[in-house]
Amino acid sequence: MVDIKTIEHLAKLARLDLKEDEKKKYQKDISKILEYVEKIQSLKVDVSHPLIFNDPDKPEDVARKDGVVDCAKDAQKIIVASFPESEGNLNKVKAIFE
């Protein structure tokens, strides 16, 4: 059973405010789900490398060229309009350091 302190810690990591009744609900839910997913512990695995979908024998560099591509004016308008608070074209946010 996951304890409330863990749920509070996870909520902090996830930047998610939780009410008291939510903490209790998620504690119950997460504990139940973990009980179910725990079954993977019983499986012995001999896998050393992470999952690779493409052919590991024919690696292909698919990274694009590192260059600046300008934003289309009409797209820029939509993006700026969605800022919660703006000054001109700039997104106004709270300071990181107080």
Place this chain on the structure above:
Amino acid sequence: MDFGIKNLHELLVKKEVSCQDLIKSYLDKIKAEDGKIHAFLEVFDKESLQKAKEVDKKIKKGEDLGLLEGLPIALKDNLLYKDHHASAASRILENYVASYNATAVEKLLGAGSIIIGRTNMDEFAMGSSTENSAYGPTKNPRDLSRVPGGSSGGSAASVAAGMSVGALGSDTAGSVRQPASFCGVVGLKPTYGAVSRYGLIAMASSLDQIGPFANTVEDTKIIFEAIRGRDSKDFTSKDVKWDEKIPKKLRVGLPKEYLLEGLDPQIKKKVDEAIKELSQKGAEIIEVSLPHTSYALAAYYLIMPAEVSSNLARFDGIRYGLSLNREAKNLYEVYAKSRAAGFGAEAKRRIILGTFALSSGYYDAYYKKARQVQEIIRRDFTEVFEKVDCLLTPTAPTTAFKLNEKIDDPLTMYLSDVFTAPVNLAGLPAVSFPYGKLGNLPVGLQFIGQPFGENLILNLAASLEKKD
């Protein structure tokens, strides 16, 4: 009246119906039915009629018309369509307007399709019933007291109710296939990498694929061919040479773990009927084993939430979406209050679960282990495909369940994905096609193919699909 793509195309080309009349008839259908069904979150009626006008001009001039040109397609609410709202059925994106087109959408537009509206879904694609939408559930057109499945329930319902010719959804553990099964339509999950994910609001980036819905396999294939292909904006997408060959001696595998006791005997009967039909058509049916099947869902419910916790971090009240920046005292509160107000319960649950799986002290035992288990599951499939060309399974363990039946216990809901989730873990293609009914309720069966083996499984599905 045949509402299939090829027939509608013929009618337009032969000028037996105008595009405006065609689109108007679909809009009328939506007006008549969608009050009860709630497949659509928004209908783009004015602009659809405007686009239809332009298609009619083309027809009048005698210009060539593409197969999909002028036909109405619906988009799941997690697909970005420039200048239109996309909310992933969440409050946190209620007023969000897309500044670019998803590549799949761009391709459909390039093919001349008319995007008729955006459809309802489980919030951020989390769910198997469309009951997790922040905007109310969608009902199954076959039985309004039941769910259409999820998370692409709105898209499946729109096609099943004749409100669009086709629709796009997304599938991370069955979210195209299961609603297709519940609604009695065809739903394809392409091979991972076959369709670009650029512009799909990400859930689990290593598992997500955009997939088409249509009433027939033929139509599903037409839409798939329009949206597939390598995209420089999604480096996990690929171009391949699409093999049309059907093996002369076709071997269809039946994974025994999918047909164990516990499976509804009436659904098992449908599988047996399909086996009989396939045998009569000359296929060899081979019982096979995917021995680690019972670990697949567990691995999925660690890998997916982990990726979700990462992908949903961007919804933080800073650049777009719901923001409580005025109520917040400091930056942390902007994040924490915005996310608390904007996300629904299932989204919060999975974010917390995923954060747990990735957190220090638990990462090795949970996330890393789940990834290793995923590789074991993938190997099960690779080994099986040395003995058979494709696999046949039920799509879902049940037919459409009643609204509110499974909503209280998340785990019960998760088990709906038992036949579909392993396919996403292995990155394989799979199609659900309608195979009759149990009572009033459609039953779907699933073909699982080898990587980029869509043509084979679509071909087989076409030979068995029961158009009611």
